[in-house]
Amino acid sequence: MKSLSIFHCVSLGLMGVLGLVKELRSATENSASCCAAIEAEYPNQVIYQVDETYEEANARWTQNAQLAPTCIFLPETAHDVSTAVKIFVAQACPFSIKSGGHTPWAGANDIDGGIAIDFSKMNDTAVSDDRSYVRLGPGGTWHNIYKQLNGTGLAFPGGRCPGTGVGGLTLGGGYSWFTGRVGFVADNIINYEIVLANGDIRNVNATDDADLYLALKGGSNNFGVVTHFDLSVFEHRQLIYGGLAIVPINVTDAVLERFSELVSASKDFPESDATLEFFLNGTNAAGQQILLWLSDTDDTNLNGPHEALQPLLDLEPKILDRVGVTTLVDYPHDVPPVTRVLMTTATFVNAPSVVQGVHQLTLDHFEKSFSGIPNLVFDFQYTPIPRHVTEQSLVRGGNIMGLNDTTDDLIIVLLMPLWQDAAYDDDIYALSQDWLRLIHDYTNSVGAGSPFEFVNYAAPFQDPMASYGDSNLEFLRGVSEKYDPGRVFQKLVPGGFKLGI
Ligand SMILES: Cc1cc2nc3c(=O)[nH]c(=O)nc-3n(C[C@H](O)[C@H](O)[C@H](O)COP(=O)(O)OP(=O)(O)OC[C@H]3O[C@@H](n4cnc5c(N)ncnc54)[C@H](O)[C@@H]3O)c2cc1C
Incomplete structure (x- = not known):
């Protein structure tokens, strides 16, 4: 499926490449x-x-x-x-x-x-009169929005790190602490104000331009410039149980096993969520840690036992334990600007043996290939998308990310090396592509592969729009043709993940 679409891009590209280069130069x-x-x-x-x-x-x-x-x-x-x-x-x-x-x-x-x-x-934030949604400018950063809405008694799905923006995170789907409860951030957008290629300003929603509305739920910057997002909100005490715990690398097996169990059990505990972050600063165990980002957003159960999280909470010894009752404003931890980073992502079906297999391949690849790069921090993370997330998306009309028919509990793995010297850019890119091939080959070989590439975590050599599947890609191309016949957002806006037309 993917190779067909790549072939399609290549043949079109060869025919038009000279004209396009000339066009772009002028x-x-x-x-x-x-x-x-x-x-x-x-x-x-x-x-x-x-x-x-x-x-x-x-x-x-x-x-x-x-x-x-x-x-x-x-x-x-x-x-x-x-x-x-x-x-x-x-x-x-x-x-x-x-x-x-x-x-x-x-x-x-x-x-x-x-x-x-x-x-x-354009970073305005305003609660609607009926308290059912919040209108967000695209330049808002999530932490500022949490601050501005602090004390309103309202909650909503948004980014988990302070500086990420409303525009990119939402148009790429968007994973939040509330994903288990209400699906992706994009699933909760009830109206987009968008500037189209001809300059028209439209309000796009389930009744007006419904095809474009669906395309924007994962379609990134392919259709226009979004100037406002109306995001559904719900009553909530704005308190969650969660935080960061850090454990040593020698408890890896237990962490992976308990994480996989949490993902399997998540239908019964939709508000409990964990993202695992492995942080390898060199090959020596002393420089390696596991960060457990835990959350339970059920504000009626702040102090009681958190059954699904408990096995991860019970892990000992802990290098750091900052898990407890916290607020939407206080939970995000600042991630200061960095020098050089690449994100690459794959998705697979949850099973304890598959999580272990993906993990071992990633470690082997690090030791064999990445570890020679100077000043490298090898960061990789696991984020769950269990099937009840998809169910929540469907309740809200579904999205275009190719997950609507999924019945599996999925896990996104994100590879995120950080390095200092531009001289190693090409090496990191090549090694990350090798890693991706290894993971796909392995997960497909054990029947646990998924084509889904999460836009927000994808590398430039990936094709998340094609990963949504042939029919969704064709739908997106049709919507582009209808609202942007001159292909402004394919050619004049060359950045981001395009539709290959
Ligand atoms: C530290 C960190 C934490 C993260 N945490 C999360 C997380 O919790 N959940 C999650 O889902 N992802 C997360 N991500 C990934 C993040 O969602 C993506 O990097 C996303 O692209 C960031 O959005 P942005 O607006 O900051 O990005 P930008 O780079 O500004 O935009 C991303 C893309 O969207 C397009 N775009 C932006 N605004 C508009 C608009 N108004 N109209 C049309 N196109 C637009 C841009 O052209 C660009 O191609 C994280 C990333 C980092 C680095």
């Missing part, structure tokens, strides 16, 4: 003219390379995601975005879209020589 030359045109409309909202504020405005969570746009445009309203898109399209200027800027690879949210739309001024 488009890059147009950027200065587009910057001037947008500055004429919004004199205080454009930053150029010569400006003092450029470096800070162009910073990304990780240095290796940073490019050099000709100018940065800071819209304040959907109308500003609409004006900009009309100018960019009329003059064929390439542009990028950045929300929280946490995608850790170059080109997803920044651009060389084009215009970077930066949403940091």
